[in-house]
Amino acid sequence: MRFLPIFLDLQTGPIVLVGQGELVRAKLRLLLAAGARIRWYATDGNRDTSGLDAEGVARIEYVEGDPVIADLSGITAVLCAGAGELGHAVAARAKASGVPVNVMDELAHSTFIFPAIVDRGDVVVAVGTGGASPVVARRVREKIEAMLPARIGDLAGFIGRWRKPINDKIAEAPLRRRFWERIVDGPIGALVLAGRGTEAEKALTEIADLSIYAGAAQAGVVEGHVTLVGAGPGDPDLLTIKALRALQDADVVFYDELVSPEVLDRIRRDASRIPVGRRVGKPGIGQDAIHKLLIEAAKAGQRAVRLKGGDPFIFGRGGEEIEALREAGVAYSVIPGITAGLGAAAMFEAPLTYRREALRITFLTAHKEKDADKVDWSTLTDDKMTVVVYMGMTAAPAIRTGLLAAGRSPQTPVGVFARVTRSDAQAAVGILEDLPTLVGQIQGGPAVLIIGDVVAHSAPWRATQINKLVSDLLVAAE
Known part of the structure; x- marks a missing residue:
């Protein structure tokens, strides 16, 4: 590993940006999205900021003169994009002043590089290849994008808001860790990821004894969850990203006979697979028996998936299954699929x-x-x-x-x-x-x-x- 991944706090000082053309405007968009204040030396004199919102534009300071002799005191970092030979001179000055510098696509003149970024608000993932292949980094980023829940940043923010009051009430660090693991992996975390933050807040406030809750996690007492997943009509590439995550997280999958083998291949390798459906001329185990299996799995603390061909709510008897889960007091969620x-x-x-x-x-x-x-x-x-x-x-x-x-x-x-x-x-x-x-x-x-x-x-x-x-x-x- 040649480059150590770090995260710069852009609130500590402005960024000096030197360059021109679309390259420098791409850096503008990235920096403004991160909340940076920018001193921009537009080397071609074009200060076009079309496409940027007014709040972002207000954080840009347009600077005239030679950036090689600019005052770098208090500067967080220097970036050069589309600056040519001028960028090399600016980089040498920044290095001499001990200021981190990046010259786009030129490792020899840079002290740090830009990774491919997965941005989920409070959760940020950086992928780097040491500058060797940005295309490979982007491909890895795409894979991570597909795996991460869209609201994972919301979950981090949710925990951040509650961290101090909860930590004040649970003195022991191991218990605190188990408490938060149970929140993240359990129904409350699932509520946040489903966009039901208000319900998650309510559920967390209703935990009467936090230490007992954390202790239950220590003792291995965990809450199960059932997810009804639409497998679609057969092509595994038509599974939603959310469905893929559910299949990878599942401890046990109860699947219809009509679910294709290619879709079943997307299930986590060590998860149990139990066929429960039926097809023409082959009666299944019966709907009541399916309800019983789902409820038993959840009450045993398992993450169960009910994998159904097509969509759970279009001739899939999904409505009956969630009614049974609701009556049994089992936490559940539904992930739609493409109907046939x-x-x-x-x-x-x-x-x-x-x-x-x-x-x-x-x-x-x-x-x-x-x-x-x-x-x-x-x-x-x-x-x-x-x-x-x-x-x-x-x-x-x-x-x-x-x-x-x-x-x-x-x-x-x-x-x-x-x-x-x-x-x-x-x-x-x-x-x-x-x-x-x-x-x-x-x-x-x-x-x-x-x-x-x-x-x-x-x-x-x-x-x-x-x-x-x-x-x-x-x-x-x-």
Whole structure:
């Protein structure tokens, strides 16, 4: 390690900035974001500050003259960007005066370098490569950005506000440490990270005996938590950043059978994995049994994830699960996922709404023929309504019969989109009258049916029309 990572307190004195062009303006934005006061030698005479807010501009002092002979007393650091040979002379003067200096992209003239920065307010992460490869540093920063909760800075600020009053009440340092570990890793920390700071403040004030709370952590008594996570339709790259963090933090994951192996690979390696879902022809353990497992895991102090295909609240029975958790007094949170209907629309370019053509969307489920018989199809006959049917392959004949009997046109475009967003995804498009035949062209589910004029805008429909046109031309040529 050639460069020791340090953090400069920019409130101790101004920064001298020398240079011109977009390079120096990039440094301006960075320094102002950190609250710095700046003495700016604009070497090209251009003092354009467009794009900067008025509060930031007020902290800029425009300086004339030669920066090589500038007074450096009380200066926190000197930065040169786009200054050319003048920057080298300024750097030599700063070094002679014992002032930290950075000349952008020139290690030989610098006593410190700028890392790639992850800024989360009170939490700042710096990534450096010793100046060897800023691109590598940026790539590492991107990985860290993806892993860190967006509100991790809020959590640090929350603890900072409470640190002194709590520390005054817990004299023993080991107990204080365990207390804060329990806050960070437990439900109160989860509330802050979820943007529910007021509830977190209330929960912390309601801890009656802080020493007992810390002692419980010392004794291994910890509070569990259940997170309902939407796994999306199958492509692991469609998992949200928050979902990935939950999978990496989990002690145990209860997952649906329809969750793809690629998504399961994102789970922390040493976490327990328990299948609890069901699929066509394979009954699962039952919803009540799932509730029992989730509650038991949380009460045992585990961080449990209920991993559900698609989105927990769209035909995922997530509502039932949080009601059971709420009644059991178990802390929980919900992370949404991309539902299969949206995944199908994006993958196969079938817009679910379209100006002047499709103004409404209805999502419904028809797992079996008896489910289709319970649907009031008369409410779905508007030709400006897109109907998205989940788990509708088996009930396809009944769905067609119900819509046709209610008055929907037999020529309505329809699509059967299977295993959407996965590498083995498949589509069959045609008209409502032929829906069962289209389903027969699909080699296994899960699949969603999209019914409405929007299907005529999809990529498979366009391909079908092109193939038909080519076929007609070949016939005509013969």
